[in-house]
Amino acid sequence: MRSQCHDCGIEILLSDALRAQEIFSDEEPCGDAHGRIRQAFEILCLVNLLRGLARTENGRTALCRIAFVLDGPLAAFSTIAVLQPGVLGELHRIDRLLSPGRLLVMSAVKTGTFVQHFSELDEAPAPDSRIPRGTAFLPDDDYIRENIIARTTDQPWGQITYFGRPLVVKTRDGQRLFLNLAQPGAELPLTNQPRPAVLNEAIATADRLGVGLHEFLPLRRAHAKAAIPLRIGTAIIESLARPR
Template structure:
């Protein structure tokens, strides 16, 4: 690693380029067969499948943002992570009417949007709260307290209640891998290695001689990725990820508790990123899938047997890059490869051969996804990588790809046509709006948050 301000010369670059070992490695690397394209996938034109009679009149968009900020605690590298997750309720009917009266009045358009957000700061390296023994135990406590305090309706269940409903679906095999969060933090280990760690609900105490506090949220295992002496951006990103995904289930469970499931006939949820949970809390993906299955069946009673509509949208990554690459321009046809308003339904075989190479027999994303992907080129030519949820076992069979395995595919395609934005390439307006509510300006945000952190530290 260079010193600050130190620039590299060109000699190492020349030497690396001419190194025989590197040339040999590049020559041995597998190269994708460019003849394999989306033409091998099931292709669905929007006009060929019948949409439901319920056109969404409201979209709930969810996006998050996180930024690490250095704070002054007297210890080097002290850091906190500011995390915000925004959900924006967009009245599509009003937006459509305004769209007919172009140019649209920005003030009136803003009235079609109602934002909500979760905003919090989390301890990172060398930040200790209250009487906790470490930054790691401080993070665990603050995460639990946040989820206990957040709720979408004042008289509804908390985000912690939602999470603990999902905790009931946690596979037992994951508990075998989990150790007490205090393990290894003392001169003597705080738990007998022969005993299995068992999660409980709410806050409770370790049964060992130390009797330290434990939390139901410890099952997320986010604290296991925490570095005691360097930045913890990956930890803060995992927290943002679980808050975004939990918020989907939280909204649906609260609607169920209120007896308002009928409104799901006219509501769509659009989430930034794929319908998946990665990293330490990946088990949550299975739990969300199970709970969505239950909620969907409960909703059908009030929606004329219509599935709920949830769409995950990827902005970047291997799938986005692949879709962009294969939709190249063909001069003789004077058009791109993929026709407008056409979806390609991805299979496990296609993904492993063309996007994320693998020879594993386990289906792609088996332990991390609670939905499956498809490519869609909208009416305006935008290229989108979308995910629709697994709402029954048949949807999970990635060996094949039929429209019936993608719940409300026709409605999703129609909605994506409506939501495309010209503000950014291949973007959706609800995701842009949610991101604007959630994002913290990188430079200005750091200065403001650093100042706020310093003031708070002085008062402690």
């Protein structure tokens, strides 16, 4: 993917904008670097999918009826944090083409400080004593800084990395759901904004997908059925890449 510098006109590559080369190290494993690059492409794929659907009336109708669910935080960390402002702007632009506030983009968070904090909070002194069943909680910046992640700067939590806000749900059957929920058009910090219009839809979607206890088990089964076998998939890719 190529573009041009707005200032000098020199051709630049996508890797230059993401500063991908800075993540790699000759002395350390490349797992983190690979994860960041993969995360960047996941975000770009989501945005381009939304863009494609938003171009037509039928696509915009579909956008109002589809929940877009990712795995992991709605955020861009490390050097790829440069994507975050553009993602926020594009989600806002697409949401305005619909009924404002109806674009549902969310994700499931299965590990990390938020999951650990609310798991410990829910289990002591007794299960369900602090987080009753059938409740949802949108932690604001003050709660996050006082109880989960200590404040080290004057910036609100997630100001330059997240394009979604944390959401904790305790279903009526006792399942804990840890989600991130986009809120297009809301001013930063997202954690201090009012309740999102699609909150109920997000909770219902996460509950049906088995986010949390079963960690997207229905989606994993669907992917297993739909996946192209390795050998056939390799042959297809090689045939597409072969010069003609």
